[in-house]
Amino acid sequence: MRDFDYARPASLAEARRFAAEPGAMLLAGGTTLLDLAKCGVAAPVKVIDITHLEGLDAITFGAAGVHIGALAKMSHVAADAAIRENFPAVSEALWQAASAQLRNMATIGGNLLQRTRCAYFRDPLAFPACNKRDPGSGCAALGGITRNHAVLGTSKVCIATNPGDLAVVLSAFDAVVHLGERRIATDDFFLLPGMTPEREHALEPGEVITAVTIPASAAARRSTYLKVRDRQSYEFAAASAAVGMELEPDGKTIRDLRVALGGVATKPWRARDVEKALIGKPLEPEAVREASLLAMTGAAAQGDNHYKIDLAPRVVTRAIMKVGGLA
Amino acid sequence: MSKSLTLKLAVNGASHELTVEPRVTLLDALREHLGFTGSKKGCDQGQCGACTVHVDGERVLACLTLAAQVEGRAVTTIEGLTPEGADLHPVQAAFLAQDAFQCGYCTPGQIMSAVACIKEGHAGSDAEIREYMSGNLCRCGAYPHIVAAVREAKEVMS
Ligand code: FES
Ligand code: FES
Numbered sequence: 001m002r003d004f005d006y007a008r009p010a011s012l013a014e015a016r017r018f019a020a021e022p023g024a025m026l027l028a029g030g031t032t033l034l035d036l037a038k039c040g041v042a043a044p045v046k047v048i049d050i051t052h053l054e055g056l057d058a059i060t061f062g063a064a065g066v067h068i069g070a071l072a073k074m075s076h077v078a079a080d081a082a083i084r085e086n087f088p089a090v091s092e093a094l095w096q097a098a099s100a101q102l103r104n105m106a107t108i109g110g111n112l113l114q115r116t117r118c119a120y121f122r123d124p125l126a127f128p129a130c131n132k133r134d135p136g137s138g139c140a141a142l143g144g145i146t147r148n149h150a151v152l153g154t155s156k157v158c159i160a161t162n163p164g165d166l167a168v169v170l171s172a173f174d175a176v177v178h179l180g181e182r183r184i185a186t187d188d189f190f191l192l193p194g195m196t197p198e199r200e201h202a203l204e205p206g207e208v209i210t211a212v213t214i215p216a217s218a219a220a221r222r223s224t225y226l227k228v229r230d231r232q233s234y235e236f237a238a239a240s241a242a243v244g245m246e247l248e249p250d251g252k253t254i255r256d257l258r259v260a261l262g263g264v265a266t267k268p269w270r271a272r273d274v275e276k277a278l279i280g281k282p283l284e285p286e287a288v289r290e291a292s293l294l295a296m297t298g299a300a301a302q303g304d305n306h307y308k309i310d311l312a313p314r315v316v317t318r319a320i321m322k323v324g325g326l327a
Numbered sequence: 328m329s330k331s332l333t334l335k336l337a338v339n340g341a342s343h344e345l346t347v348e349p350r351v352t353l354l355d356a357l358r359e360h361l362g363f364t365g366s367k368k369g370c371d372q373g374q375c376g377a378c379t380v381h382v383d384g385e386r387v388l389a390c391l392t393l394a395a396q397v398e399g400r401a402v403t404t405i406e407g408l409t410p411e412g413a414d415l416h417p418v419q420a421a422f423l424a425q426d427a428f429q430c431g432y433c434t435p436g437q438i439m440s441a442v443a444c445i446k447e448g449h450a451g452s453d454a455e456i457r458e459y460m461s462g463n464l465c466r467c468g469a470y471p472h473i474v475a476a477v478r479e480a481k482e483v484m485s
Pocket of ligand 1: 367368369370371372373374375376377378379388389390391
């Protein structure tokens with residue numbers, strides 16, 4: 001790891017000022033930044049330690065929903081009783097992510113900014129070609145070992161999967177990312193790779209994530225996060241689904257449905273086609289199975305990852321059946 | 328190129344002053360600068376848990392924490408789990424009783440993680456212990472005995 005300057009701003013304003021300097025990077029939990037600095041992927045000139053800033057880690061509930069400070073730890077949010085009651089999928093996504101130690105370190109804001117686990121991206125010495133790391137240098141993943149790469153949202157120059165769990169839930173429930181005054185819907189915060197895979201989100205230099213808000217909804221109260229992976233714990237998703245559902249008073253017609261996928265796309269992937277196909281329809285296994293296939297509209301296999309195209313709709317189906325009380 | 332930092336760290340109840348480059352991790356500060364070699368470096372990349380210590384009572388990975396980040400916070404390593412000369416901590420005793428290691432390299436991290444796992448209330452069943460201890464890898468594969476040790480310690484401590 002190359003050495004860097006270290007600064008500990010006393011206020012958010014100062015943090016923003018430091019963060020605007022060329023080569024400056026914010027340090028919150030450090031679980032991504034220090035890891036990537038050791039891999040040789042990140043080489044910050046100056047590390048801005050914001051962990052000591054006060055008042056950015058609160059979890060506050062109001063009539064409209066929940067406001068989660070950017071420095072709240074993953075473990076604290078996962079364990080929060082009101083989160084578990086009103087947003088069970090948020091808690092489930094968080095406690096199925098990483099390990100107990102990492103969840104005590106990593107923050108909600110930092111979690112949104114975690115980088116891809118693409119093995120080519122993470123190994124600059126062995127694989128100099130990576131458009132995400134070094135725009136225009138090529139992509140070693142194309143034609144390589146692609147078991148963990150994306151099938152949705154890919155481009156000619158990048159097929160790296162967004163590894164997030166929480167972000168998938170935030171996308172499903174229309175959460176908003178706060179950058180101080182500026183606010184961005186989760187879906188707009190994350191960018192498709194297109195021809196600029198180095199740009200993964202809408203954060204500008206000098207901007208700091210201050211909070212995430214999630215609107216309260218009946219669907220969020222009845223929600224789950226289902227994560228399928230190569231080992232049972234401490235692993236990224238092979239395919240995952242965040243699902244929330246509200247039924248009509250008849251107890252069987254779907255009034256509201258939220259579906260988003262993880263582990264299969266270049267950004268947290270809202271599956272609106274699945275939602276549209278089922279809203280207003282009775283909750284029936286065959287219809288759910290059929291509609292879940294729409295989650296893969298536009299999917300393209302990149303070799304080894306073809307299994308995701310079969311797996312992901314099944315994960316969606318099972319998650320919908322689970323929140324619907326059918327599985 | 329960059330300046331060194333002079334830090335005051337509270338480790339195992341005592342204050343230590345040290346001068347390090349900003350990039351020095353808590354793990355390297357503990358092992359190389361302060362002589363607390365109980366915390367182990369397995370992967371140095373947040374993947375094995377051998378470096379697990381407590382910061383303000385919560386288990387974290389010392390290899391992905393900068394020494395500078397923990398100024399003003401209380402760090403506890405395996406050396407500070409019990410006061411000098413005191414009996415073994417119940418988790419340490421349970422690891423011995425259950426023979427929960429072979430080479431022992433992962434053991435300080437396992438024990439620090441287990442102490443926190445029990446304190447968090449995440450040792451209610453074998454399945455829960457496995458889930459909440461999943462951040463601690465053991466190359467020797469002593470997992471069944473580690474689970475038994477955590478279960479035993481939890482009973483002793485409750
Ligand atoms: S040495 Fe820290 S997790 Fe492996
Ligand atoms: S006892 Fe050898 S690594 Fe766990």
